[in-house]
Structures are given as structure tokens and as C-alpha cells.
Amino acid sequence: MDLHTNRTAWDKTLSESETPKYQSLQENIACDVLIIGGGMGGALSARELAHRGINVVLVEKSKIGQGSSVANTGLLQYTNDKMMTSCINTFGEQNGVLFYRLCQQAMEYLIDIAPTLPIDAQLIPRSSLYYASNPEDVPALKEEYDNLKRFGFEAEYWDAEEIAKRFSFEKAGGLYTHGDAEVNPYRFIHALMADAMNHGAQLYEGVEITSHVADDTGVTCYAGNIEIRARTVIYATGYATQEMKKERGAFLETTYAIMTNPVESWDGWHEQSMVWETTRPYLYMRTTADNRIVVGGLDEPFTDPEWRDVRMVKQSQKLLEEVQTLFPNVGELSIDYAWAAVFGSSRDGLPYIGGHPDYPHSYFVEGYGGNGTVYSAIAAQLLADTITGIERPELELFGLTRTTKPSPATVDDIVV
Numbered sequence: 001m002d003l004h005t006n007r008t009a010w011d012k013t014l015s016e017s018e019t020p021k022y023q024s025l026q027e028n029i030a031c032d033v034l035i036i037g038g039g040m041g042g043a044l045s046a047r048e049l050a051h052r053g054i055n056v057v058l059v060e061k062s063k064i065g066q067g068s069s070v071a072n073t074g075l076l077q078y079t080n081d082k083m084m085t086s087c088i089n090t091f092g093e094q095n096g097v098l099f100y101r102l103c104q105q106a107m108e109y110l111i112d113i114a115p116t117l118p119i120d121a122q123l124i125p126r127s128s129l130y131y132a133s134n135p136e137d138v139p140a141l142k143e144e145y146d147n148l149k150r151f152g153f154e155a156e157y158w159d160a161e162e163i164a165k166r167f168s169f170e171k172a173g174g175l176y177t178h179g180d181a182e183v184n185p186y187r188f189i190h191a192l193m194a195d196a197m198n199h200g201a202q203l204y205e206g207v208e209i210t211s212h213v214a215d216d217t218g219v220t221c222y223a224g225n226i227e228i229r230a231r232t233v234i235y236a237t238g239y240a241t242q243e244m245k246k247e248r249g250a251f252l253e254t255t256y257a258i259m260t261n262p263v264e265s266w267d268g269w270h271e272q273s274m275v276w277e278t279t280r281p282y283l284y285m286r287t288t289a290d291n292r293i294v295v296g297g298l299d300e301p302f303t304d305p306e307w308r309d310v311r312m313v314k315q316s317q318k319l320l321e322e323v324q325t326l327f328p329n330v331g332e333l334s335i336d337y338a339w340a341a342v343f344g345s346s347r348d349g350l351p352y353i354g355g356h357p358d359y360p361h362s363y364f365v366e367g368y369g370g371n372g373t374v375y376s377a378i379a380a381q382l383l384a385d386t387i388t389g390i391e392r393p394e395l396e397l398f399g400l401t402r403t404t405k406p407s408p409a410t411v412d413d414i415v416v
Contacts, residue, residue: 009292014190035058035236037238042058047201062206079128080103085144107181118195123181125181129175130177168329183373218361233361233362252342253300259292259338285326354396363383
């Protein structure tokens with residue numbers, strides 16, 4: 001599957017000399033855990049398992065960090081495309097709050113580990129403004145604020161006057177949340193991989209797993225004539241897993257993004273916070289470590305690459321016009337990078353994490369949705385615990401064959 005098109009910006013921010021050197025696999029090997037996939041899900045899982053002393057091997061069929069992750073726009077938030085109020089209405093209070101707590105704790109985890117990595121991931125803590133696209137959306141935002149505060153999440157509700165004091169645009173209301181971050185996803189992946197290797201993980205590029213055979217004690221995976229024997233396999237292959245299982249799990253869309261030239265002023269952009277809106281499909285904006293603006297959105301049904309290339313020109317211009325309208329004081333803006341990418345969402349708004357009855361001794365990491373990196377951090381911790389013998393009933397919430405309303409343990413019973 002062609003996951004992205006045209007020029008993404010992130011891979012230009014890490015020089016060849018800074019990029020870790022990954023091996024090619026030339027002989028049969030054995031390990032405790034084999035991770036298939038060199039994107040964000042694989043990187044976070046490899047780093048977490050390696051830190052626990054597990055013998056980890058990771059293989060990527062092409063180049064590490066060059067799949068959908070290089071098209072990631074790098075907004076990290078505990079809030080979600082599906083508001084907590086909606087999660088409560090769909091899954092019940094216990095599970096809806098549990099999901100948001102796991103996301104919040106995953107954010108804390110990401111912010112905590114970033115400074116310890118051997119490569120600067122350009123992860124910068126930020127707050128987020130989630131504004132009402134239309135006045136009719138204000139009651140839902142107020143209800144969301146009430147629920148967030150009721151369950152201990154750090155958030156503020158700002159009315160039109162409060163927003164106008166801080167931003168160069170006017171909106172009827174918005175939620176201002178804390179504990180989020182922006183990140184350079186490409187640097188972050190390689191930083192995680194480098195850290196994993198420093199703790200004993202073996203990482204290989206150009207290794208495509210073409211078949212596997214499970215038995216009572218593990219799985220043998222085959223890459224051409226090479227065998228990899230593992231007690232446990234983690235499939236972190238992103239949207240490619242859609243082709244593996246009978247349950248597709250997610251629907252795919254095309255999303256668009258641009259990165260502007262560097263700007264000289266943040267007048268009218270409070271705290272360089274991340275900005276997004278209530279309408280669907282929504283627009284979102286963030287700044288970067290080198291003072292650029294990333295704008296994304298305008299999602300539409302998944303199309304073939306040729307049509308996507310044609311659409312990208314028009315959609316990129318729309319994105320530029322949107323940021324110019326909201327932030328007229330930052331100065332003259334132009335598009336330095338523009339790209340389109342495959343974006344997947346699950347039907348119920350949750351990622352898929354865990355085992356599958358057709359794949360013994362195996363787990364899947366499918367971080368579908370706008371918070372893929374946060375979901376991958378949740379998966380890394382849940383699966384690392386499970387593999388090392390710590391029971392994590394939260395996995396039922398994200399089960400690959402889950403029902404509409406899963407029922408794991410109560411919120412008060414569960415600590416990440």
C-alpha cells in the first residue's frame with residue numbers, strides 16, 4: 001500500500017551521520033520477542049521490552065521510519081477524536097474514563113522518556129485549544145469540560161472573550177487542555193530505536209516476513225530462506241495488517257498536510273499551543289522546533305495515488321488559507337512541504353491492541369485514529385507487561401474481536 005505521497009518534511013531533519021545504522025539479516029536467529037514493523041508502534045514496543053531485559057528482534061521490510069510514520073504530523077494529546085463524553089455514552093462510564101486515563105498516562109510516559117533518548121526527538125510539551133467551529137458546538141464542549149473536571153483531568157473552558165484575549169481569531173468557546181506535546185515523529189522513531197539497541201535489541205532492515213508457522217512453544221517466521229524463531233511475535237505493521245486478518249477493523253481515508261516556511265512572530269498564537277476544532281473532518285495546527293507551522297486535515301475517502309496527487313495541490317492551498325485566516329499576525333506564509341497520506345480509523349474510535357485467535361503466541365498493535373503515537377505507547381506498556389507475566393485486563397477494551405461494549409475491570413482496579 002502506498003502510504004504517503006510527495007514531500008514530507010521530517011526525514012530532512014535527521015542527517016545520515018545522526019541516523020542509527022541498522023543491520024541486514026544474513027542468518028537464522030532466535031529471540032524472545034520478534035517485532036514486525038519499523039514504525040512508531042514497533043519502536044515504542046522495542047524500546048520498552050529492551051529496557052526490561054527481553055531478548056528483542058525487530059525487522060522492517062523496507063527502511064525504518066519510512067512508512068506512515070514519516071507522514072505523521074506529530075501532535076500528541078490525551079484528548080481524542082472521540083470526546084470522553086462520547087466514550088462514556090458508547091462504552092459506559094468506567095470504560096470511557098479508563099480509555100482517557102490510559103491516554104493521559106501514555107502522554108506522561110512519552111514526555112518522561114523523551115529526554116532520556118540518545119537523539120533529540122524535538123518533543124516539546126504543549127497545551128491544546130479545542131475550539132467550537134460553530135456556536136452550536138458550545139454545549140457539547142461545556143459538557144465535555146464538566147466530565148473532564150469531574151474525573152480529574154486538567155482542562156479549562158474558555159468563552160469567546162477568553163479566546164479573543166489570547167488568539168488572533170474569534171470563536172464562541174473552547175477547551176484548553178494541558179499535558180500534551182508536539183514531536184518530530186521521524187527523529188522520535190530513530191531515537192527510540194537507538195535506545196532499544198543500546199539496551200540489547202537487534203534491529204534489521206530489508207527483512208520481509210512472508211510466512212509463519214506456530215507450534216506449542218512459539219512461532220517460526222520466514223523471510224526468504226532465513227528463519228526467525230520467537231516465543232512471541234508482535235505485529236506492528238500499521239495499515240498493512242488490514243490485509244492479514246478477516247476482520248478489517250478500520251476504514252481508510254486520505255488526509256492532507258503542509259509545513260510552512262519559518263515564521264518570525266507568534267503574535268496571536270497563545271503559548272504556541274496546538275489548535276484543532278469540533279467540526280468533522282477537522283483542521284489541526286501546531287508549531288515546530290524550527291518555528292514552522294504544520295497544518296493538516298481535509299480528510300476524505302481513500303483514493304488511488306494518482307487521484308491523491310491531483311487533489312493534493314488544491315487541498316494544500318486550502319490548508320494554507322485556513323492558517324492565514326486564523327493567524328494573520330505571524331507574517332507571510334508559504335508552503336515548503338506538502339503531503340497526503342493514508343489515515344485509518346476504527347468504527348468505535350478505539351485502537352486495536354492484543355491477541356487474535358488465528359495467530360497463536362502473537363499480538364497486534366493497530367493504533368488507528370488521530371492519536372496513533374499515544375495508542376502505540378499504551379500498547380507498548382500493556383504488551384510488555386503481559387509478555388513479562390503481569391496481567392493487564394485493560395487489553396479487553398482494545399480487543400481485536402471485541403464487542404461494541406467491552407467490560408474489563410473497573411477503573412478503580414486499574415493502574416498503568
